Amino acid sequence: MFRYLKVHGIGLLYGVLLTGFTVYLLMDTFFISKVYRVAEETEEQNIVLENNQEETMVKTSETSYEDGEISITLTEYREEDTSIYVADIVLSSPEYLKTAFAQNSYGKNVTEKTSEISEGVNAILAINGDYYGAQEKGYVLRNGTLYRSEAEEGQEDLVIYEDGSFEIILEETITAEELLEQGAQELLSFGPALIENGTIAVTEEDEVGKAMASNPRTAIGILDDLHYVFVVSDGRTEESKGLSLLELAEFMDGLGVKTAYNLDGGGSSTMYFNDEVINTTTTNGRSIKERSVSDIVYIGY
Structure with a gap:
């Protein structure tokens, strides 16, 4: 030995x-988990939230929310053997369309459930974001603050500007700093674009990585000035098979969406509204539970 x-x-x-x-x-x-930077709430944001809670007359139900500044109507559709949840959103100001990090921190493998992040920022409505924390590259610009500026070749992003308008860009064609100078408020880096300038931008051949064709999906779209939709579909269960990217794009095109963008899907797909998770969240179809994610897109003060 x-x-x-x-x-x-x-x-x-x-x-x-x-x-x-x-x-x-x-x-x-x-x-x-590695926290690189804490996203601090400003005193002004806290004051606005407190004032709205005290002074705003809110009308709410299981499928709607209205307070004079924010209007949300939730509708469930049934297409392609799949339940699809659509939140129709009309805002008086673009400032109510926001994003938030898990644990209020930008970092690596820093995650929370969509519902937990939403509760932490008092979101009225929220969907999971782009799961930036699973990527080493790709722009991360949130609420007007640039956290990561290293471009990913071939990466198609959604830009949300200060005026609430949408644009699809390729990271390799413009720097994150240039976008920030042009008034970009949010950069979502997942994709692909589903609809661009009123035209469907994907085909039946398109898919995210090597994922199955039919999946739970999350997407965001714009119909008109300050008029948006959040869309989440179920999938991977006996009740809902899920959607392909083309099916999702065709569905949103039918809603009249001018620009639509695909966010992280599968087990991450979650819609939260009025303190409840609306859709059936699952990774494998057997266990119904939320997956922890790195970020959300939400409506709130």
């Missing part, structure tokens, strides 16, 4: 170190 260790010891030690390093890389990539 001693002779064996003497002859092969270096090789065994190398193997142990290599295994340990590999395990660390896997843990670092998928599990170890």
Whole structure:
């Protein structure tokens, strides 16, 4: 035994170190949380929230919300053997369309459930975002603050400007700093674009990575000035098979959407409205539960 260790010891030690390093890389990539920056709420935001809570007359039901500044109507559709939830949103100001990070922090593997993030920012309505934390590159611009400016080649982003308008851009054609100078307020980096300038931008061949054709989906779209839709579909269950990207685009085109963008889907797809999760959230179809994500898009003060 001693002779064996003497002859092969270096090789065994190398193997142990290599295994340990590999395990660390896997843990670092998928599990170890790293907070790079805390997104602090401003005093002005807190005052606005408190004033609205005290002074606004709110009319709300299971499928609607109205307070004079924000109007939301929730409708459930049944198409392609799938339940689809559409929140029709009309705002008096673009400032009510916002984003938020899990744990109020920009970082790596920093996650919370969509409902938990929503509760933390008093969201009236929310959907999961682009899961920026699972990517090493790609622009991250949220609520007017630039967190990551390293472009991803071929990455198609949704830009939301200060006036509430939408634009689809390719990261390699313009820098995040230039977009910020042009008035970009939010950059969502998942994709692809579903509808651009009123024209469907995907085909039946398009898919995110190697995902199945039919999946739970999350998308955001604009119909007119300060008039938006949040769309989430169920999928991977006996009740709902899910949608392909083309089916999702065709559905949103039928709603009259001018620009639509695909967000993180699958087990991440979640819609939260009036303190409840609206859709059936699942990763594998067997267990119905929320997946923790890195960020949300929401409507609120």
